[in-house]
Amino acid sequence: MSTIRSVLFFISLLQCALKWPVVCDIRLIQGVNSNMEELKQIIYMFNEDSSKICFNVRTAQWTYATNMTDRNKKIMINEQTRKANYDKLSWRKVVKYDWQLMNDTNLKRQIKFIIISSRASLSDEKYNEIYYLISEMKDIYNKIRICPFDDGFDEKCTLQLEPDIKNIMMHSRNPDELLHVWNEWHNKVGPPMKNKFMRYVQLANQAARMTGFADAGEQMYSLYETENIEYELEDTWRTIQPLYKELFTYVRKKIISRYGPDVVRPDGPIPAHLFGNIWAQDWSNLKDLVLPYPFAEKLDITDKMVQSGFNALRIFQIAEEFYTSLGLKPMPPEFWRYSMLERPKKKTAQCTTSAWDFCNGIDFRIKQCTEINTESFVSAHHEMAHIQYYLHYVNQPYLFRDGANPGFHEGIANAIGLSIFNPSHFRRIGWYKNGTDNYETNINFLMIKALEKLSYAPFAYLVDKWRCQIFREGVENMNSAWWDLRLRYQGVIPPSPRTEQHLDAVAKRHIPADMPYMRYYVALLLEFQIFESLCSAAKHRGQLHSCDIYRSTSAGQILEDALQLGKSKHWKDVLKILTQGKTDRLSSHSILKYFEPLHAWLKIQNVKEPLIGWNSSLEDTYLYHPVVRSTASILSFKSILYTVGFSFLLINII
Structure with a gap:
């Protein structure tokens, strides 16, 4: 047996040396028990038990999300605790075995996923502590209330993030009010969390190192099973950056026109409170300031839907028909029976739109407080794309029932969104009379998409870049490190002086909630890559942004082939299927191709600007x-x- 082990170890070393597209997992924790048949049975039982436990957890979560009572919340927490305990015990069972000896590659892959996604290497006391810290930080986040701009009396400080703060940032054009709201939110959310977050970093790193990683950041990136994923992502950002800088320059010019050069320098970064979004991650709410042709026909079907007497059910039926037109699956009866498609009248429910897999192979649902408007129409198609993914990988083992990498679910759903929300599709379904060659309408459309997608790219990229830097280098100067990245990648600065007593990064919920964020940048790249490939399969001719894959069974077949694999294959293999064999690498080529007409237009608009992009001054970093x-x-x-x-x-x- 020792000879076999030596040979397997040498092969693993050779694979790593050759930089094969796999994670070099020989460092990961493993034991000495060599009974592989016994380990196989543990994995089989884990898949079976986890499906049942997942059903109980999802049921409890659904019950609370659709009827938010204290009793339902308590039941949900109990089920989540049972699952956490089961996962911890399962991890400790698995790592007693020398699992590298496993010759079944599928089972070995499942074992690796059990190991790399857990913090069970911590003692029971520390394991409970880190999850209690995360829960405490989430509670702080959820309970933050701020004072309104016009009245600072304590009894009136009741503004919540949703909907109050978001609505103010969206609609107000008073820079003093925007500054007040930005300061109130960031000043109240960061300081109470700082010490907790520092302890969380310490514990997360301990767990990662005991599992075999250098730090928690490396553990987080290991989910991509690619040794050089950070460099691959850096390459994509480098090629997107020139287009982003053109958009930034044009938007800065419009912001200066609205607020004056005293607020923003003509060649400088933009203060974070002026983007219509509390995180400055999505600039869609600046449409009224930056839309190129404000009098051109708007791409909006809300009025037509209202006039036609639409309800929530009709919207989801149209979404289902889109997928069946591609040759994909209809929604099962349980979907129509149990989904929450409208806001409940006699219950308090979470209205955040989401798709649900109840892990039993038959029950899949969407929760959406549908409004009769364009946004809900697009959202219904997006969420149903997640359901399609669930339906197609339903026969995979529990550990493989997920996207090929953390960005795939959103990437595929967003690719469908590109086909749904464009003039071509609305024209094909009879809700948009004009052709798709109207120049002003197309540039407006691309600007709206750029304000949503391009503006988001650097933010999505830098969040986990910051988090990994903290895991790697320590918690000193965390806040200045955050703003260094915001300035470098986004051209964004804080609107008021910040100190290390603040922790502005935790103003984004994903950070205190311990939710990885790089998946959204990966999803952004995948979205356009997948969309371009599906358009090619649908034999689309013309500019990429005008493509509609509706009724293309060829595009549907590509989706079906990829979706059914779930996480059973390396994501590069799945991406190769989705791109019809053209590439297995993340690329920015498709997003640049999509925005080509807008890029050309922006260059003309910016020709007289003193600088494309931004210069940073001592005054900026002094903040x-x-x-x-x-x-x-x-x-x-x-x-x-x-x-x-x-x-x-x-x-x-x-």
Whole structure:
């Protein structure tokens, strides 16, 4: 047996040396028990038991989400705790075995997923502590209330993130009010979490190192099963950046027109409170300021839906017909029986739209408080794409019932969204009379998509870049590190001075909630890559943004072939299927192709601008960087001494 082990170990080393597209998992924790038949039975039982436990958890979560009572919340927490305990015990069973000896590649792959996605290497006390910390941070986040701009009395400080803060950021054009709301939210959410977050980082790193990773960031990236994934992503951002800078420059010009050069320098970064979004991640709410042709026909079907007497059921029936036109599956009876497609009248429900897999092979649902408007129409198609994924990989083992990598579910759903929300599709289903060659309408459409998609790219990219930097380098100067990245990648600065007492990164819920974020950047790339390939299969001719894959069974076949694999194959193999064999790498080529007409238009609009992009000054970094602030103070003091004639004192100033 020792000879076999040595050979397998040598092969694993050779694979890593050759940089095969797999994770070099020989470092991962493993035991000495060599009974592979016994380990196989453990994995079989894990898949069976996990499906049942998942059903109980989903049922409890659904019951609470659709009827938010204290009793239902308690039941949900109990079920989630049972699942966490079961996962922890299963992890500890598996790592007792020398699982690298497993010759069944499918089972070995499942074992690896059990190991790399858990923190069960921690002692029971620390395992409970880290999840309690996460729960505490989420509670702090959810309970934050801020004061309105016009009245600071404590009894009126009741504004919540949703819908109050989001609505103010969306609609207000008063820079003082926007600044007040931005400051209130960031000042109240960060400081109470800072010490908890620092302890969370410490525990997450301990768990990762005991599992075999350098730190928690490396553990997080291991889910992509690609040794050089960070470099691959960096390459894609480098090629998107010129287009992003053109958009940024045009938007800055419009913001200056609205708020004046005292608020934004003509060649500088933009303060974070002016984008119509509390995180400055989505600029869609700036449409009224930046739309190129405001009098052109709007791409909106809300009025037509209302006039036609649409209800929620009709919207979802149309969504289902889109998928069956591709040759994909109809929704099962349980979907129509149990889904929540409208806001309940006598219950308090979470209205965040979501798709649900109840892990029993028959029960799949959508929860949406549908409104009769364009947004709900598109959202219904998006969520049903997730259901299609669930339906197609339903026969895979529990551990393979997921997207091929963390970005695939959103990437595929968003690719469908590109086909649904465009002039071509609305024209084909009879709700848009004009052709798709109207220049003004097309540029407006692409600008709207750019404000949603392109503006999001650097933010989606930098969130986990920051998180991994903290895991790797430590918790000193966390806030300045956050704003360094915001300035470097987004051209965004804080609108008011920040210190290390703040922790502005946790203003984004995914960070205190321990939810990986790089998946959204990966999904953005996949969205356009998949869309271009499906359009090719549908034999689309013309500009990419005008493609509609409706009724293309060829496009549907490509989707079906990929969706049914779930997570059973490496994501690069699945991507190769989706791109019809053209590539297995993440690429920005398709997103650039999609926005080609807008890119050309932006270059013309920006031709007289002093700078495409932004310059950062000492004044910008002074806002948040303690080192720069202390240096600036010294320089300022020197200037004063020169002015008053005490230059002889300067020899003592560093």
